[in-house]
Structures are given as structure tokens and as C-alpha cells.
Amino acid sequence: MDKRIATLEEAVAPIQDGASVMIGGFGNSGVPFGLIDALIAKRARNLTIISNNAGAGDFGLGLLLREGLVSKFICSYPRSRGSVWFEKAYAAGEIALEIIPQGTLAERIRAAGAGLGGFLTPTGFGTRLAEGKETRVIDGKGYVFELPLSADFALIRAERGDRWGNLSYHGTARNFNPVMATAARHSIAEVRELSETPLDPERVVSPGIFIDHVVEYGVRP
């Protein structure tokens, strides 16, 4: 078994116009910048992007938005300082936005990866973000029914990987990467270091079974 791919370009080659793509990261930490650059160079259009933030500045998700390649953004927090390209597209009505509370976003992705049909969460009960959703009261507490969220692709950033696709992470760059890796039909991991030897199984955070391809990108932002 060998999931290694030589270049970022080959890694993103299967991503076509109209694809839904989960992208790991929180702020600029744990973002697969190499894969995003390759996706921008490929000019796949009309993408649905699922990521916690909507980028900042003229790089990464911000550049993907500036280039007009995204038609829908699913996230929890698109208003970080410097998220100018998202704000412009949103104000101009050029992009659809689905806001999901951050824990519900993570758990909907987890549910998809875990084969669940949804879950009941107290998050958002009685608020605008629960409008139109099924609710239930259990032991006097209100819950909102949330559906699983999957995607065609997941772009993952990890610290180290091996040819089996096993991944380990660094610091707070873990964030959404492990859960997103479980929930896409095709998960692609960019790793800072591709190990010639198997990772220590005790240190593997994302088991390789969730990863389809792994590519080395040595830059740490």
C-alpha cells in the first residue's frame, strides 16, 4: 500500500468544478496552504468550501475567494480581521453563506464520518440558527436535530505522514483536520514531512484508513 503522491498538482487533479471541499485549519494554523495554491492554479470553479473561517488577506482561502472560484461557503466565523474578499463577495451577493455554530459544524462532520444519521444538540436552541429545524425537549432541556455533513474532498494539513496515510499533528494546527479527514469521499493530506519509515502507532492521530493520498509540502507558514 502506498498513498504517496509526488506533487500538489497531481493531488488536487481529481477536484472538478462544482465539487464540495472541506479544508482544515483555524485562522492560519493547520491550513493546507500548498493544496489550496494547487487548487487555485487548477481553476476549479463553483466550489462549495467547508472551513471554519473564510480566509484573511490575499493568500490561502482569501485568494481562493478573490479569484471567484467559490460559490458557497459553509463555516462558523467568516468575519475575522482581514476577511476582505469574503466580505466583498457577500456584500455583492456573489456567494452563498451557511453559518453553523462551530461545535455543530465539527459534530455534523464527525457524524458523517462515523456513519450517523444526525444528532440532537442543545447548541442554538431557541435562536435564529435553529429556525426551521426539528427540536425535542429531553429532561426539560431543548435540543436541535442536526444532519451529518460530508463532502467530495477534504484537504488536510498535518505535521508528519507515512506511505500508509497515517498522520500526526503539531500544536494547535490539529483543529478540524482529523475530523474532516473522516468525512470526505476523497481525503488528501499535505504533510510537512513525509516519513520514510512507518509512524509510531502510539503517536498516530489520524489513522491512514481515512486518508486517500498524502503529499509532502515542507513549508510551515
Place this chain on the structure above:
Amino acid sequence: MISLTDEQLAARLALDIPDGAYVNLGIGKPTHVSSYVPADREVLYHSENGIIGVGPTPVEGEEDPEMIDASKRLITVAPGAAFFEHADSFAIMRGGHIDIAVLGAYQVAENGDLANWATQDEKFPPAVGGAMDLVVGVPCIFVMMKHVNKDGSPKLLKRCSYPLTGLGVVNRVYTDLAVLDVTPDGFRLVELTDGNSLADVQAVTEARILPPS
């Protein structure tokens, strides 16, 4: 009226963070609270992006861009720290494992309703982040904010007019003018900033403030 500075307010709130607590500090001003918690108290700070044990800002030359908090500020790790992924981080928040969360707010109502994620301004995209998960899962919610808006309009209301973050979730409000508990009977005064009177503070508060019990 006497108004605390942001630093004084953070220092006042920090006195109420007990030894041994697991605490989540919301983005913005609440992050300053940790600087003022007395040094003899061991408090572990959770940040939603996957760490318990947030340490101080790194010294120059030791910054790591993959070590940040929820405000996207560079951090270090404190002794006893652990990293985890997002589904676990929000299990920690929703599952009742954190003791105290400190949040900013646009509005707080006398029934404990909190509005801190969206205004009525449609020009800006709404942004909720982890606020709704925190308020349903953390048993003690402290709000830290200015007592009134820049235009002088009240933020402590009978009912919130902005979209809600959570219903009946706030336990205590720390403002530059006073500290108030949210009780079944409404806001109850805990203390006034030195030099203020209850009548002065009531005059800039829409909801009724009950005297200390």
C-alpha cells in the same frame, strides 16, 4: 460616574476565578483576564481550537505560527497542557467539562438571555464561532462588557433586541460601572464600582436592578 478601564475590569473579574478551575476566555477583551488571576491559583485555560493549558504570549524569537488561541493570537503552552481535535474540543465545551466561560456581549437581558453574535446590520456577514456551544455547555457564564453602548444606549435590557446566542444562560455581568448577578427575579446588584451609586447605574440601565440581598 466612575468607569473602570478594560484592564481594571479584567483585574476585577480575575478575582472571581478560583484555584483549580478550567476556564474558557472568549475572543477579545476576555483574553486579558488571565493576566490578572493571582499567581498562587492554578487555572487551566481552554481554547476552542484545540488546547487546554494556554500559556502566555511567546517571547520574541520563540513564536510558532501553529500555536494560537481562538483570537488567533500567538501562545505558548502551560504545564499540564494537552492538544486535541475540534470534535473533542467541543465535547469539552458542550459536555459540561469547563467550569467558567468569560464572554463579551452586545446585550444581556434580565432573564439571562445573551446576544453576542449578530447585530441587525445586514451589510456584515453573521459570525457565530463557538459562542452558542459555550453557553449551552458551561455551567457558569460570566459576561464582561461596557455597561452602555458608545451612544449611551443601554446594553442591560428587559429583553434583547439582537439575535440571541443562548436563552437564560448568563450568571453574572461585570461592567465598568457595576457587577450584577442574574437571578430568577432579574438583575441583582453585587457591587458598585467605587464612587458610583445604585441610582446612577440604574439610570443607564433599561432593566430594573434589585438591591443586594
